[in-house]
Amino acid sequence: MGYSGLRLIKEALTGHKGWGPQWRDASPQDAYDYVIIGGGGHGLATAYYLAKEFGGARIAVLEKGWIGGGNVGRNTTIIRSNYLLDGNEPFYEFSLKLWEGLEQDLNYNAMVSQRGILNLVHSDAQRDAARRRGNAMILNGSDAELLDVDGVRKMYPFLNFDNARFPIKGGLLHRRGGTVRHDAVAWGYARGADRRGVDIIQNCEVTGFRIEGGRVLGVETSRGYIKAGKVGVSVAGSSSRVMAQAGMRLPIESHVLQAFVSEGLKPFIPGVITYGAGHFYCSQSDKGGLVFGGDIDGYNSYAQRGNLPVVEDVIESGMSLIPGLGRARLLRGWGGIMDMSMDGSPYIDKTHIEGLYFNGGWCYGGFKATPAAGYCFAHLLKTDRPHDTAKAYRLDRFMTGHMIDEKGMGPQPNLH
């Protein structure tokens, strides 16, 4: 069933009785050409593009819980293409272009809102770094504008410009960045994949791999054994645990990242702002809540909840940037498990086991990557060659010395 304005009017006049489920509740079959493990944004997008762009085949997505229960429904919804390094920026620009056409492509309202993202700068050195990154973005076909302090003041007059420990000196504005309603992305890709014949199987946990002679033959699941031609793993925060079942140890640590929402307020933040002197970022949802977050909890964990010291740290940073935040009530907070790689950049690669492919290490930036990660992973699964924009995301880059150290922080996930 297609969605359209006409359809909406018809349903409104007939008591909304004609809407069907958005995807089938599929049961596992004995065998598939492609099995994708993980029904988050990346797994669903992979299945969608495999079915749509790379020729029909029998495809299943296996999800241990429910669609939208992982990080795809837990993130702070920011999309952007404002990276510095060659290994990253073309990939994220490709992703942003896919976001720009996504709602038409999926026939689904994902509330893509290119409201702009502003990275504040607080020193001359930071301004130089922002200018360099802005130039790299423009050279890769993205957009960037360097604002002076008056330019920032015009957009965000309520920030703490002069009395703060780190006064605001300007900012790097990326107008095409913004936000997308995160769970609608999961539902939209699920519906799109289902319409192209993909089986989306919820409550189906992968518990092991059957591997013989260096080749993967299928997966053991809580709902029985499933044969597979090729297996793609896209399980974000659970990457280390799932790949350990295939005997692999990954250059990934899992940490919790928390997010917070305030009570609903009248609209006053037009875009996304990030604080350059502490780990804090904020936007305002269409319901009026301030959506914000900061640093990861600095210890390894698979728990989907964080601890109070980071809550205190995020709120402190927020209040030093927006003093008025102290008068808003915090409505809720939650956590998700981050697959932190050792250089802050992801992997989309084959493994040494024939037929087993891996997509992960997205740290806290994988939501914006969803369309391109899905597309590039589907490309790799189908052709056995990396997509042009994802060539650098190799698993062996620490052995060959080709790290993509975007944030310049080295092998410390808690500092990324």
Ligand SMILES: Cc1cc2nc3c(=O)[nH]c(=O)nc-3n(C[C@H](O)[C@H](O)[C@H](O)COP(=O)(O)OP(=O)(O)OC[C@H]3O[C@@H](n4cnc5c(N)ncnc54)[C@H](O)[C@@H]3O)c2cc1C
């Ligand atoms: C608080 C927070 C804020 C964030 N903010 C942003 C942001 O603003 N912008 C941005 O770009 N990124 C952000 N991120 C990161 C982003 O959400 C993730 O990098 C991205 O969603 C990961 O990909 P995914 O959607 O496929 O993950 P998930 O939705 O986590 O999907 C993985 C799925 O695999 C399933 N799974 C795990 N093990 C198994 C198994 N054994 N068998 C079957 N299924 C299994 C899980 O249940 C899960 O549903 C944020 C993350 C968090 C937690």
